[in-house]
Amino acid sequence: MKSIIFLIIVSFSTGAHAYIDPGTASLLLQGLIASMAAAMATCGIYFQKIKMFFGGNKHNVEDQEKEQ
Amino acid sequence: MSGASSLIDMGSFRDPSGHVFEFSNRIYRTINQSAQNDYEALRDSGYIDHLIDDGWLVDTNEVNSKDVPASVSENAIYIVQHKKVPLISYPYEWGFNTLKKAAIFHLDFHLKLLSEGYNLSDATAYNVQFIGSNPVFIDLLSIRKYQQGEYWLGHRQFCEQFLFPLLLRSIKGIPHNSWYRGNLEGIPLLEFYKVLPKTSLFSMNMLFHVIMQAKLQQKVINDGSINGSSSKVKEKAKITLKPLPIASFKQMLQGLRKWITALTPKDMGESSVWKNYHIENTYDIKSTEVKRTFIAEFIQLKKPKMLWDFGCNVGDYSALSLKHGADYVVGFDIDQNALDLANSRAEVEKLPFQALYFDAANTSPSQGWGQNERKGLLERGNADVIIALAFIHHLAIGRNIPLDKIIDWMLSFAKAGIIEFVAKEDPTAQILLQNREDIFPDYNEDFFVEYLSAKAEILKSTKIPDSCRTIYAYQVKN
Structure with missing residues (x-):
């Protein structure tokens, strides 16, 4: 009986806000920045590789890759 | 225990x-x-x-x-x-410029810590206190070692406790104090999001710190609703995120700093900066002189360590009291613009003086967890001397508070003080009375003197020339 009541209560709960850490959105937002920063770093390497393909300095790219 | x-x-x-x-x-x-x-x-x-x-x-x-x-x-x-700060104050008692100063201080402090390998575990405005116009950080235990790649855990807290309250005044012209005092943790993200104008979409800062955060928050709430499946909840609760480079972390703080520095109250703008305001003042010089001499003599006699100035306006008499021997002055006023000017003056003239927002008929109560987390004004401190110039008629006539209750209330904060009695015939009292019935038979000087004398010794009184005002100095009998 108790479990039925529990199920009824649970299934009628709409937004259980109390269970949500209020800072999650902020963390997701910063995660976005982190991903963008990571993507830009990767793009940087590819950009260097393209530059190298067109006669850039090979040395620089290797340095960059070591830093990553 | x-x-x-x-x-x-x-x-x-x-x-x-x-x-x-x-x-x-x-x-x-x-x-x-x-x-x-x-x-x-x-x-x-x-x-x-x-x-x-x-x-x-x-x-x-x-x-x-x-x-x-x-x-x-x-x-x-x-x-x-x-070290004890002269008076603990809360962000809902700060004017716009004080909250702004605390916000910039918090960001600068955080940036400094990050540069030196440390971090802050939170971003609560209650950790910033003021000594005069100087902010100081009071919570040693919020300072932690920085771990590479970590996130700014206090970001949402910073937004709700500093950024949104400032934006509310800056965009809408609404002072933050009442909302903040009601919620204590600042202005909640999803509530603030609802008052944003549509043009906010065009601001990158707004988009990032308010709109996107609010949308994500809404999404997290919707997705995270308990639907009977505990494994699903667990799965949602766990987020794996890429490390945040320290340069990006600092950029967030610097971006906020730049944004907040440029914020001004919508209803005021640059006029909130102290610029020899007293020269523009139109008080009658002779009567002001009488008042100033009276106050100066009383302060020299009492030499208060702590003086409270009720209805401090831009701090003329607070500054005067400091000049004549008061060690520290806290001013209180309901006028937001006067508060900002008073605090700006304290900064420019380097005075041990701070001005706080208060509605005398509704001062800060003890509230929060157990109704004791944030203390009421009376529970936080008191003064050696209190001055209330051109103040009590606002309470008596403007707010219907009986005169005897006002006197009792004033005496509860300090044993000595100066009160200016403004008679009903005074032009400012007439303004308060012009559109209402005079229901204040007890608001007269005879009753004032009789009641005050019963509770305290009247040390001195002087009629202000060419006015309907008398100024009284008193000392509570032991």
Whole structure:
């Protein structure tokens, strides 16, 4: 009986806000920045590789890759 | 145990790493085992002393646990003593410029810590206090070692406690105080989001810190609703994120700093900066002189360590009191623009003076957890001398508070003071009365003198020339 009541209560709960850490959105937002920063770093390497393909300095790219 | 808990400042009870308590008029902080390593690292590297010397952190020194009652030190590894700030104030008692100053201070402090390998575990505005116009950080235990790639855990808190309240005034012209005092943790993200104008979409800062955060928050709430499947909830709760480069972390703080620095109240703008306002004042010189001399003599006699100026306006009489021997003045006023001017004056003239927002008919109560987390004005401190110039008629006629109750209330804050009685015939009282019935038979000077004399000794009184005002100095009988 108790479990039925529990199920009824649970299934009628709409937004259980109390269970949500209020800072999650902020963390997701910063995660976005982190991903963008990571993507830009990767793009940087590819950009260097393209530059190298067109006669850039090979040395620089290797340095960059070591830093990553 | 009840003795120990009564010593603990309820504002610090949430922190498991230590708590604050007051004993023999001194402020102490316990440091428990969970904060031991962080504290030792900070102390042994001399970093705490460096922060204190540079004025970032409130004066702190380690004391022997035998100096304090055993009941409060039982779980503590260390006990430190903090210098007492003249009056603890809360962000809902700050004017716009004070909150803005605290926000910029918090960001600067955080940026400094990050540059030197440290981080802050939160971003609560209650950790910033003011000594005169200078902000100081009071929570030693919020300072932690920075771990590479970590996130700004206090971002949402910073937004709700600093950014949104400032934006509310800056965009909408609504002072933050009432909303903040109602919620205590600032202005909630999803509520603030609802008052944003549509044009906010065009601001990158708004888009990032408010709109996107609110949308994500909404999404998290919608997705995270409990639907009977606990495994699903667990799965949602776990988020794996890429490390945040320190450069991006700092950029967030610097971006906010730049944005907040440019914010001004919508209804005021640049006029909130102190620029020799007293020269533009139109008071009659002779009557002002009489009033100033009266106050100066009384302050010289009493030499108060702490003076409260009720209805301080831009701080003319606060500054005068400081000049004549008061050590520290806290001004109170309901006028937001006057507050900002008074605080700007304290900064420009380097005065030990701060002006706080208050509605005299509804001063800050004790509230929060257990109705004791944030203290009421009366519970936080009192003054040696109080001055109330051109003030009580606002309460008596403007707010229907009986005169005897006003006098009792004033005497509860300080044993000595100056009150200016403004008669009904005075032009300013006439303005208050012009559109209403005069229901104040007891608001007259005879009753004022009779009631005040019963409670205190009237030391001196002087009629202000060419006016319907008399100024009284009193001392409560022991």
